[in-house]
Amino acid sequence: GAVVSQHPSRVICKSGTSVKIECRSLDFQATTMFWYRQFPKQSLMLMATSNEGSKATYEQGVEKDKFLINHASLTLSTLTVTSAHPEDSSFYICSARDSSKVGTEAFFGQGTRLTVV
Amino acid sequence: SQQGEEDPQALSIQEGENATMNCSYKTSINNLQWYRQNSGRGLVHLILIRSNEREKHSGRLRVTLDTSKKSSSLLITASRAADTASYFCATDAVQGGKLIFGQGTELSVKP
Numbered sequence: 001g002a003v004v005s006q007h008p009s010r011v012i013c014k015s016g017t018s019v020k021i022e023c024r025s026l027d028f029q030a031t032t033m034f035w036y037r038q039f040p041k042q043s044l045m046l047m048a049t050s051n052e053g054s055k056a057t058y059e060q061g062v063e064k065d066k067f068l069i070n071h072a073s074l075t076l077s078t079l080t081v082t083s084a085h086p087e088d089s090s091f092y093i094c095s096a097r098d099s100s101k102v103g104t105e106a107f108f109g110q111g112t113r114l115t116v117v
Numbered sequence: 118s119q120q121g122e123e124d125p126q127a128l129s130i131q132e133g134e135n136a137t138m139n140c141s142y143k144t145s146i147n148n149l150q151w152y153r154q155n156s157g158r159g160l161v162h163l164i165l166i167r168s169n170e171r172e173k174h175s176g177r178l179r180v181t182l183d184t185s186k187k188s189s190s191l192l193i194t195a196s197r198a199a200d201t202a203s204y205f206c207a208t209d210a211v212q213g214g215k216l217i218f219g220q221g222t223e224l225s226v227k228p
Contacts, residue, residue, distance in 0.1 A: 006159070041223075042220075043219065044160075046216075046217060049214075049215055093159060095216070097214075103209060104165070105162040105165050106162070108159040109159055110158060111157070
């Protein structure tokens with residue numbers, strides 16, 4: 001199956017710093033990628049839809065200035081958590097769908113566990 | 118809430134027994150997908166059922182879809198300890214192209 005690579009898998013940062021998470025589709029092109037956040041024992045909450053070459057679409061309640069999304073190419077989207085605080089500690093997961101195949105499965109990265117101290 | 122609902126939230130069974138998980142959703146969908154997640158890991162796609170399908174099989178997995186009731190079920194037959202994981206349904210809405218996840222069922226299969 002298709003592969004989505006997410007990096008880093010784990011990061012610890014100090015309060016006030018910024019952290020960038022990368023999501024790459026390795027063997028297919030993705031005009032759209034999705035960023036989710038997951039708290040322990042909870043489901044995935046969609047944060048934003050990342051659109052190649054245009055602005056991301058954020059879900060209600062997600063601060064766009066805090067969670068910066070850039071989708072510079074058909075295979076790469078990045079999520080930057082700016083001025084991180086301990087409450088931003090969470091598991092962040094990206095997913096991508098093959099642009100050439102409509103209505104098919106999504107492929108997920110392995111996730112990034114962010115801990116803000 | 119954008120999320121659908123799943124029940125049960127947690128399910129504990131013995132190896133060899135069947136496990137059934139249910140999912141309800143709110144919007145019109147193109148398809149519904151089931152995913153598995155081992156603790157602290159990414160998601161693995163299990164099966165996709167389209168809105169014009171009523172039942173689908175894949176190995177020990179059986180999925181049903183009732184669009185009139187906006188509900189789906191996932192049956193895992195002859196469960197194994199390795200099936201222990203969290204299972205999520207995700208709806209692929211007609212509008213938006215994004216996957217919205219249910220709350221998940223935490224399955225524990227005891228050897």
